[in-house]
Amino acid sequence: MGEFELIAQYFTRPTRRAVLGVGDDCALLQMAPGMQLAISTDMLVENRHFFANVDPHTLGHKALAVNLSDLAACGARPLAFTLALALPRADPAWLQPFSQGLLALADEHDCELIGGDTTQGPLNICVTVFGEVPVGQALLRSGARAGDDIYASGTLGDAALALRALQGTLALAPQVLASARQRLEQPTPRVALGLALRGIASACADISDGLLGDLGHILERSGVGATVNTSVAITLLAARAYATGPHGSNGSSFSTEQALQCVLAGGDDYELVFTAPAARRGAVEAAAQGCGAAVTRIGVIETAAGLRLVNERGEPVENRFASFNHFPA
Template sequence: MSAPQHTAAPSPEFDLIRRHFVRPMRAAALGPGDDCALVSPSPGHELAVTSDMLVAGTHFLPDTDPRRLGWKTLAVNLSDVAAMGATPRWVTLALSLPGLDHDWLAAFAAGFFDCADTFGVDLIGGDTTRGPLNLCVTAFGEVACGRAVRRGGAQAGDRIWVSGQPGRAALGLAELLGRLTLAPAARADCITALEQPQPRVALGAALKGLASAMIDVSDGLLADLGHIATASKVSAVVEDAALPWTALDAACSDRAAVRDALLAGGDDYELLFCAPPAADAALAALSARLGLALTRIGHIEAGQGVQLVDASGRSMPVARRGYDHFS
């Protein structure tokens, strides 16, 4: 009698990957399913590589809509690539999951791939394990050799700019936590800014040759500007009156909360950059072309550190500059 033939059933882990995360590749020779992905950067280009981890209860609320969470998990990494002036190409995804919930995974994957399709990136691999909910992406972007915009290029005389409307995400989080009540017309917008941020990929790419230094606003405007000041060995001066207050004041009547959200809230993923005055006209044209506000908020001078000043140039006290995981 011949021995019975057995067909090995796919493991739940590999079935999870196949069902939710295997898609046709755009620009990779080999994606998920082997020991390594295979990609071929273009001649004359460098890879910009970044990793970011999102932990439940720290980076997002446990009941966040999984589709929005999928978008955000990828978007925050693409924002880092954009902050170098690079074009995102490939990403890997590592998931720690408390259990196997295919409905949750399907919604998460839909949001993740919505973002991937919007910005033209391939998911080329990663890992899954069981444990507390934890999401980690590594993103790879391409930029021409020597053209990446770094944090360390700001010079005295440069102007400081920020894109969009920083502060909305922090106000959205405060609303969800019950710390304040936003105006009804602003509530959905601020929560969307928190849960579904828009990485400024087109802006970052267009700022090559215009910006002298750049970073994305993840931990707080003043804290992240401090990274530019430190790397560039300069002093950054932020002018209180020049900051984009209007929309935030309309969203929330608590000016102290608005001030904290704008200066220290973070989670905006707007681009914060420096550029010489000669770039003003080009930046105005770029703002119009992208339909995206670019606000000049201060200037760079010799010295060190970051200070907030009033209309008379006097230094203003700042209660908090940003988020620090270990403070």
């Protein structure tokens, strides 16, 4: 299969919204009046973002999901995406399920593939995604103000827990691993929640590198600090129900410290961390319910710079939770 047959067979579909899709030097998009274009790009590298033996169908899903998650964090509605792909070889047994997983999620969000590039090389998947947001309504990282509540959506830490189990550093019962692994390999971008939070959230980011690290970006861009309640945050780990110390029920075995590490610094969650004025608690709750997403209030924004952790009694907890860094010092 040649380069152009590969593109034609797996990655070319009629466009519905774009003026021009795959097959020319450029794709063409026409924005609706009053809309701004939101753009994000994420690159996934073998053995860094995924295991070499990962199911290609879930990999196709994840490659787009992590990008849609960035649109969600801005409150942007998905429009289209491009796919640049370096492949060791043109293998239909890989390309077929990869493209199916990718395009199934694309269809779910009415986000169409409009262009890309295919080359020979070590497996590398680079998606650039485009969304629209009404002028001035994008959720930014820079809008958090002292007194705002801090929320996280969904569950946190299960992806990191699955990663550790797959790496052999902790034990999970089969059904717990299956559920956590689903979170690692097929994250759900919170697009509907991001849209519902427009006009309500004061700041928002998606959680890709770890809750505290991504919240840290909000604090930095907003020029504020925060206190996060770790005893609330730890309840966000879905697998927690199965852990009861060194030898938990059903064969799962991880410590409270490991659980907290996963929730606060695990990464790969693709949930949203966002802030909203305390006066908007009802609106936040209604927005979340309206799109079937759970949100949990985990802390508060403060004037004093820095990120403080407290336990259920309000006592300080040492912050020993470093988020993922591709080039650690």
